[in-house]
Amino acid sequence: MSISVFDLFKIGVGPSSSHTVGPMRAAYDFLAELRAADLLSRVARIEVCLYGSLSATGVGHGTDRAVIMGLMGERPDRIDPAIIGPCLEELLESQTLMLDGRMAIPFVWTRDMQWNDESLPHHPNAMRLIAHGHGDELHRNTYYSVGGGFVIDEAQAQAGDLDTDTTPLPYDFNTAGELLALCRMHDLRISELMLENEKAWRSEQEIRDGLWTIWQAMCDCIDTGFAHEGVLPGGLNVKRRAAALHRRLVAMEGSHSLIASTFSAMDWVNVFALAVNEENAAGGRMVTAPTNGAAGIIPAVLSYYMKFQPGACERDVVDFLLVAGAVGILCKKNASISGAEVGCQGEVGSACAMAAAGLAEIMGGSVGQVENAAEIGLEHNLGLTCDPVGGLVQVPCIERNAIASVKAINAAQMALRGDGEHFISLDKVIRTMRDTGADMQEKYKETSRGGLAVNAIEC
Numbered sequence: 001m002s003i004s005v006f007d008l009f010k011i012g013v014g015p016s017s018s019h020t021v022g023p024m025r026a027a028y029d030f031l032a033e034l035r036a037a038d039l040l041s042r043v044a045r046i047e048v049c050l051y052g053s054l055s056a057t058g059v060g061h062g063t064d065r066a067v068i069m070g071l072m073g074e075r076p077d078r079i080d081p082a083i084i085g086p087c088l089e090e091l092l093e094s095q096t097l098m099l100d101g102r103m104a105i106p107f108v109w110t111r112d113m114q115w116n117d118e119s120l121p122h123h124p125n126a127m128r129l130i131a132h133g134h135g136d137e138l139h140r141n142t143y144y145s146v147g148g149g150f151v152i153d154e155a156q157a158q159a160g161d162l163d164t165d166t167t168p169l170p171y172d173f174n175t176a177g178e179l180l181a182l183c184r185m186h187d188l189r190i191s192e193l194m195l196e197n198e199k200a201w202r203s204e205q206e207i208r209d210g211l212w213t214i215w216q217a218m219c220d221c222i223d224t225g226f227a228h229e230g231v232l233p234g235g236l237n238v239k240r241r242a243a244a245l246h247r248r249l250v251a252m253e254g255s256h257s258l259i260a261s262t263f264s265a266m267d268w269v270n271v272f273a274l275a276v277n278e279e280n281a282a283g284g285r286m287v288t289a290p291t292n293g294a295a296g297i298i299p300a301v302l303s304y305y306m307k308f309q310p311g312a313c314e315r316d317v318v319d320f321l322l323v324a325g326a327v328g329i330l331c332k333k334n335a336s337i338s339g340a341e342v343g344c345q346g347e348v349g350s351a352c353a354m355a356a357a358g359l360a361e362i363m364g365g366s367v368g369q370v371e372n373a374a375e376i377g378l379e380h381n382l383g384l385t386c387d388p389v390g391g392l393v394q395v396p397c398i399e400r401n402a403i404a405s406v407k408a409i410n411a412a413q414m415a416l417r418g419d420g421e422h423f424i425s426l427d428k429v430i431r432t433m434r435d436t437g438a439d440m441q442e443k444y445k446e447t448s449r450g451g452l453a454v455n456a457i458e459c
Contacts, residue, residue, distance in 0.1 A: 005325030019061030022145025027070025060391030147338025225275025342437025349381030368420020387451030
């Protein structure tokens with residue numbers, strides 16, 4: 001399985017990579033299957049069946065809306081988030097779905113959008129789409145949203161394929177141990193090795209341009225978060241804080257007070273993360289990094305570096321994202337980045353490790369120090385449950401990103417103060433994350449059936 005850094009960093013919409021981005025992609029893929037089989041013109045009805053975690057928290061995560069938009073021919077990387085609300089209102093009023101954006105078919109929400117507590121065998125995030133003709137079934141497929149916007153269908157799941165990309169890479173690795181050995185054998189930094197691997201898909205200029213585009217999308221998300229105020233949707237009445245905190249920080253710049261001069265950097269890290277995750281919770285445009293629920297950590301840490309490091313430049317951005325991608329690939333290959341599979345340790349924990357490694361790289365860390373930074377970042381998120389209150393990516397998700405961003409910076413600093421030698425390897429921590437996720441009860445993995453999600457409501 002070959003995974004590109006562009007598989008981990010994808011421009012999309014909130015609030016969830018596995019519950020919003022993945023289902024929209026799956027529905028769009030289903031549409032493509034109908035087109036390829038020349039069945040589109042014969043479709044009289046579409047049936048949407050959501051299972052397991054997609055059903056349990058699908059309303060709060062916008063799964064139903066995402067599937068509808070995918071069936072309308074929209075893709076998460078291209079859709080304008082502003083059209084989603086009006087399109088859904090029109091559908092509910094007319095009970096008509098514009099399939100592929102051009103074919104009107106009946107869609108009765110209470111009949112055609114089905115919610116099932118049952119979990120299908122291959123993954124907790126499952127959905128089945130069925131296309132009916134006039135009196136006959138035309139086509140069906142089952143999809144699994146396996147985290148970070150990645151989607152596999154039933155055939156891939158049965159074959160055990162998480163990804164069909166088998167592109168040969170010059171420096172292929174499956175473990176951190178292999179990655180470090182390759183770097184040392186060929187005298188390469190991790191960013192240099194990743195750049196060579198990425199050239200299997202794209203030219204160097206395309207890689208640099210693409211990663212800069214990803215970074216600009218992250219910056220745009222932060223700026224949009226600074227511009228928006230009010231209450232987040234969903235019924236919890238969670239107030240946005242990023243805009244007001246940003247104004248205060250700008251007003252404090254140049255202050256000679258002890259706290260303002262020594263703690264403002266941490267405040268900036270917090271506000272960067274809050275801005276991104278508030279936009280995500282509102283269903284805005286953002287970058288999956290490696291998931292939506294953890295989307296604020298990498299932008300916050302990289303923004304911190306770009307703001308406070310003299311001489312920071314585009315090359316730093318590219319190197320940071322390449323190294324962060326390497327760690328994300330290791331987490332995905334050997335455990336999971338899906339909250340439904342391993343809890344929030346797979347989302348926030350992975351993102352924290354990715355950000356710590358990226359920062360250590362551009363701060364001049366050795367390959368051992370970079371691996372150590374990732375290990376520290378992930379180790380101290382082990383056991384983190386996924387328990388969103390009300391099934392919304394708001395509490396504790398928004399603040400959790402800010403806390404993990406500061407933790408990532410501290411992890412990088414601790415690693416850079418050492419020589420790269422440490423007791424627990426990154427491979428062992430990733431394996432522990434996998435095992436810990438398997439030990440968690442289902443209610444602690446993105447279902448909102450336990451933990452803070454229950455206690456907050458009971459109180």
